[in-house]
Each structure stands twice: as structure tokens, then as C-alpha cells.
Amino acid sequence: MEQDWKAKLGMAFSISPDGQNEQEEEKQDQTPSMPANKQTLYVELDKKGRKGKSATLITGFEGTDEELKELAKMLKTQCGVGGSTRDGEILIQGNFRDKVIDILKNQGFKVKRIGG
Numbered sequence: 001m002e003q004d005w006k007a008k009l010g011m012a013f014s015i016s017p018d019g020q021n022e023q024e025e026e027k028q029d030q031t032p033s034m035p036a037n038k039q040t041l042y043v044e045l046d047k048k049g050r051k052g053k054s055a056t057l058i059t060g061f062e063g064t065d066e067e068l069k070e071l072a073k074m075l076k077t078q079c080g081v082g083g084s085t086r087d088g089e090i091l092i093q094g095n096f097r098d099k100v101i102d103i104l105k106n107q108g109f110k111v112k113r114i115g116g
Contacts (some may be wrong), residue, residue: 031083034062044114058090078103
């Protein structure tokens with residue numbers, strides 16, 4: 001009896017009727033994102049709801065969530081600060097507008113600065 005459940009541990013069962021794996025379906029559903037040179041990103045300094053602390057906000061990215069997270073990780077690493085991604089926006093802690101604009105331009109994005 002003890003051997004029966006141990007033998008089934010490594011087995012995987014598909015619940016889809018046609019036997020396709022759900023991960024394969026997700027890969028097929030994702031459309032390729034726009035190239036960097038055709039995207040316009042907007043960079044602004046934001047202080048709202050942060051108790052007076054400034055944050056650099058990047059909006060206008062068109063692509064998958066994974067690509068957004070990769071771009072955010074690269075920007076956070078280059079600036080040496082923390083940040084997050086939410087609702088298609090990248091938030092970088094602190095005032096790094098000029099540095100972020102330079103990094104994004106080097107990556108091939110069209111960048112517009114919002115605000116003074």
C-alpha cells in the first residue's frame with residue numbers, strides 16, 4: 001500500500017480535452033510586442049501619495065508583463081534603486097528622470113519628458 005502513492009508522485013495528468021499543455025496555449029496567445037524604436041515612453045516625476053518623496057514614473061510601454069518587468073529590472077539596476085511595476089507603469093524610487101531618459105534612448109525607445 002505504501003508503494004502505490006509513491007509511484008504516482010511523479011505522474012502528471014492533463015485536464016484539457018485535446019491533451020495540450022496549458023503553458024503551450026499561453027505561449028501561443030501572446031502576441032509579439034512592438035519593437036523599441038516604434039514605442040514612445042513618457043517619463044515624469046511624481047510625488048502624489050508618497051508623503052512628499054519623489055519617484056520617476058515611466059508610462060506608455062506596450063508589451064507583455066514579463067517584458068515590462070525585465071525593462072524595470074534593468075532600469076532599477078542601472079539607477080541602483082528600488083521600484084515596481086503596476087498596470088503597465090514602471091516606478092523608480094527617486095528623481096532619476098535624466099538618467100532614465102538616457103538609458104531608454106540607448107535602448108532604442110522614443111522618450112518624452114513630462115513636466116519641468
